[in-house]
Amino acid sequence: MIRAEIIAVGSELLTPFRADTNSLYLTRSLEEHGIRVVAKTIIGDDLNQIAHVISIASERSDVIVMTGGLGPTIDDLTREALAKFLSVPLQLDKTILQKIEQRFAERNIKMPEANRKQAMIPKGATALENENGTAPGIFIETDGKQIFLLPGPPFEMEAMWQKHALPHLRTGEHFERQVFKIALMGESKVDEMLRPLTSTLKQAEYTILAGPGEVEIHLLAPQDAKEELLEACNSLRAILGNRVYAEELATMEEVVARLLRGFNKTVSVAESCTGGFLAHRLTQIPGSSNYFERGVVTYSNASKNQLLQVPYELIEQHGAVSAPVAITMAEQIRSLSHSDFGIGITGIAGPDGGSEQKPVGLVFVALADLTVTRVEKYHFPPGRERIKFMSSQAALNLLRLRLTE
């Protein structure tokens, strides 16, 4: 197994306000090339510390990818640290210098003297072209270890990695990954259902990741265990059935949007406790005007009556948070908008407004179409944002299941 590690350089990544995210992109790409990331380090702009971290990484791993600290300021020290670790001098690369000068010339600016140091490359290393900025990258192979230095801005880093770094990268045994996404089930429940499958895996690996309102399952196998992976996927499909809403890293709204467009259907929504979040999710997808006709956020009883003609008597009799009101909201928004589907959501997002009979987290989700209206009653755990998300997730899932019947 080829082992890699990622080092992110920059004191801003050691504040409470910025996390390193470049490493997620790099990990994905390294995995695709059969290389496993075994450690990540984040270090500040300190020459000795950076050099020390490189030396630790070179003892653990075969490939080291560093991001950040290649700018023109005195705080940018990654290239100096690499030279220090290698015990070699920095040398001016004239081709790179010309390219940097040219970049400035194109914008009619004289290159500041500070940028000259970006053309300094440790002796024996190769410069990697930066098509989106002034900082070139650096690649060197030493003692069988490959070291890559990339700029920090994701836009520059990703383009350089794809075009100029990957051709140098040693690649390992390819492995395959299959993703499954499941909505509205807890991690432990899914884990338990899959135990007959996961307990028999040999070479294939199983990972379950819990996100808000959904669970992601990853099955991973090296090339020579491809058969086992295929069998495992089939057996997972048999166990979970239509609980699986996607076999890729798609969101629920993407899946629903694809179904609506595929069947040429439209939807309109009437929301109370989700406060527009369902409409927002449905309109996150480019081209959503093809399937989304309208939405109303009827927070007050007056708005439920005026915009949806929900009778005040119905609200008085059952309460605004009730199955009959959710059903009426779904049916009314559908007929008023002439859409194929109407969704109604009413519930209590909290933290206030709950009672013993109708606690925070109680949500009714209704879906109406030409032939049937379905309503589901949920009791979600507290947390305003989570309740909004879970309620919209339940509504989208209801629509998905109806569209795939």
Place this chain on the structure above:
Amino acid sequence: MIRAEIIAVGSELLTPFRADTNSLYLTRSLEEHGIRVVAKTIIGDDLNQIAHVISIASERSDVIVMTGGLGPTIDDLTREALAKFLSVPLQLDKTILQKIEQRFAERNIKMPEANRKQAMIPKGATALENENGTAPGIFIETDGKQIFLLPGPPFEMEAMWQKHALPHLRTGEHFERQVFKIALMGESKVDEMLRPLTSTLKQAEYTILAGPGEVEIHLLAPQDAKEELLEACNSLRAILGNRVYAEELATMEEVVARLLRGFNKTVSVAESCTGGFLAHRLTQIPGSSNYFERGVVTYSNASKNQLLQVPYELIEQHGAVSAPVAITMAEQIRSLSHSDFGIGITGIAGPDGGSEQKPVGLVFVALADLTVTRVEKYHFPPGRERIKFMSSQAALNLLRLRLTE
């Protein structure tokens, strides 16, 4: 200066799908206690690797905070790795064992044998109570170094840190941080305006962080430069004026919600291109039913006409994306809902639907109240999600400025 580092343990944090975020919370808390984070490491579930990482950290830093790997499975190895690093045995802590057993008993479950290992504590260490889960934390002071082991789930980790770990933490020289948030201005523009201030700072530090649709400024100073910090804050206020929408880490919707509640005013919204996102932001705040009356997402022309009585002739004459339509939307939603304020947004979120005359990113935002209707025309850079965010940000800012007049 007291130096700290954070070690996150868990192979899932080395996949392309999960980033460590616990460290941001911990960094903030450590900073508040005058301690600077100098490095972060993320390592997989490997006994020797974890022990090695602890030993490296103990050479660099005074305080080590580790998260994750305290569960009951064979993959959970942080406590074993600490014992290995310390060269001490693990010992059963009977009080902790009782607490774990009790947790299960409360749910009428017999404690699985696997959980017994969670009561094993390295000799000489102190167990830290976990009020939200089975995994206790661990604290030890050795050779003048403080080491904390905390569980991985944020909910368990944060509560344990606050209540049971902080009392042990050595604290350094306090420093003060003042935050300013500015909406709808670019990073470089703000940076340029502030140059007369930032170029004269002595002990105080200045950081500018760009987020979507807003910029955050941090001024930081040690206790003995408090005067300088106060002066810098005043001079920043003089330069930026009401462009500063918050002097804390509040969101724009929190600030607007506070103003609406303070003045006892209500708002309703009519959205087109933002697709419910503005309503969602306004209803993210607990108690939003006090100030949010209703919202409509009028995607189609028919819905603009039926829900808002926008005349078809007006749409034909000016186009749905136009100042007159935005104004009518704002005024109509205000009068139909009997709210104090009405907001209308119409624009082109893209990627399709743009033209030379009306390109993607063109957005009209209108705010109506009893005495005046204001409309603003924006041309945001492309990116559907960004355009939705920026448009809602512009609308909220318009309302904020009106409320603070």
